Amino acid sequence: xxxxxxxxxxxxxxxxxxxxxxxxxxxxxxxxxxxxxxxxxxxxxxxxxxxxxxxxxxxxxxxxxxxxxxxxxxxxxxxxxxxxxxxxxxxxxxxxxxxxxxxxxxxxxxxxxx
Amino acid sequence: xxxxxxxxxxxxxxxxxxxxxxxxxxxxxxxxxxxxxxxxxxxxxxxxxxxxxxxxxxxxxxxxxxxxxxxxxxxxxxxxxxxxxxxxxxxxxxxxxxxxxxxxxxxxx
Numbered sequence: 001x002x003x004x005x006x007x008x009x010x011x012x013x014x015x016x017x018x019x020x021x022x023x024x025x026x027x028x029x030x031x032x033x034x035x036x037x038x039x040x041x042x043x044x045x046x047x048x049x050x051x052x053x054x055x056x057x058x059x060x061x062x063x064x065x066x067x068x069x070x071x072x073x074x075x076x077x078x079x080x081x082x083x084x085x086x087x088x089x090x091x092x093x094x095x096x097x098x099x100x101x102x103x104x105x106x107x108x109x110x111x112x113x114x
Numbered sequence: 115x116x117x118x119x120x121x122x123x124x125x126x127x128x129x130x131x132x133x134x135x136x137x138x139x140x141x142x143x144x145x146x147x148x149x150x151x152x153x154x155x156x157x158x159x160x161x162x163x164x165x166x167x168x169x170x171x172x173x174x175x176x177x178x179x180x181x182x183x184x185x186x187x188x189x190x191x192x193x194x195x196x197x198x199x200x201x202x203x204x205x206x207x208x209x210x211x212x213x214x215x216x217x218x219x220x221x222x223x
Contacts, residue, residue, distance in 0.1 A: 031209065033210065033211070035213075041215060042201065042213050042214060042215035042216050043158070043201070043213040045210055045211075045212075048209065048210050050209050056208075056209075056210075058210065088155075090157055090158070092211075094211075101146070102146075102148055102160045102163065102203075103160075103203075103211055104160075105157035105158050105159070106157060107156070107157050108156075108157050
C-alpha cells in the first residue's frame with residue numbers, strides 16, 4: 001500500500017535534547033512538507049522540499065533542521081534551540097506537478113518535552 | 115492579514131441541518147484550493163478539491179469565487195459523523211500550501 005509513515009507516534013524528550021522525527025513516503029511524490037500544530041490551532045509550515053537535496057524554510061523554521069537526501073525521506077530534527085517544541089508534528093507529500101495536486105498526510109508524531 | 119482566513123466557529127448544529135463555511139485568501143496568484151477534514155488528534159484528510167465551476171460530492175458542495183478570493187463549503191443534511199474541524203487550504207506560488215486555522219463543527223442529535 002502506498003502512503004506516508006511517520007515515526008514514532010509519541011515521543012518524549014528532555015529539555016536540551018535534540019530529537020529526529022522520521023517521515024517516509026512511497027508515493028513517488030516530489031514535494032514533502034513538515035507542519036506543526038498546537039492545540040486548537042491551524043497548521044504552521046516549518047520546512048518544505050520540492051526536490052532532493054533542496055529545501056526551503058517555512059514560517060517557523062527557527063529551532064528546526066531538515067535534510068532531503070532521498071526522494072522518499074524527509075526527517076525533521078527538533079533542536080534544543082526550539083523554545084517550545086511540545087506539539088503535534090505532521091509530515092505531508094505532494095506530486096508537485098501542475099496545480100491540482102493535494103497533499104497527503106502522515107499520521108503525525110506527538111512530541112512532549114518533559 | 116493572514117493568507118487564509120476562515121470562520122472561527124465553532125458551529126454547533128442539529129442533525130439534518132445545512133451548514134456553510136467560508137474562507138478567504140489573500141494571494142490572487144493562488145491556483146489550487148481544497149477543503150480538508152481533520153478529526154480530533156488525527157491527520158487532515160482531503161475532503162474535496164475546489165474548482166472554479168463549483169463541485170459537488172454527495173451532501174458536500176464547494177464553491178470558488180476568484181474575483182472575491184473566496185471559497186465556501188456547504189454541508190447539507192448534517193450527520194453526527196460530520197463532526198470535525200474543516201480546513202481551507204490554498205496553494206502558494208512558491209510551492210507550499212497555506213492552511214486556514216480551521217472551523218470546528220459539532221453535529222448534535
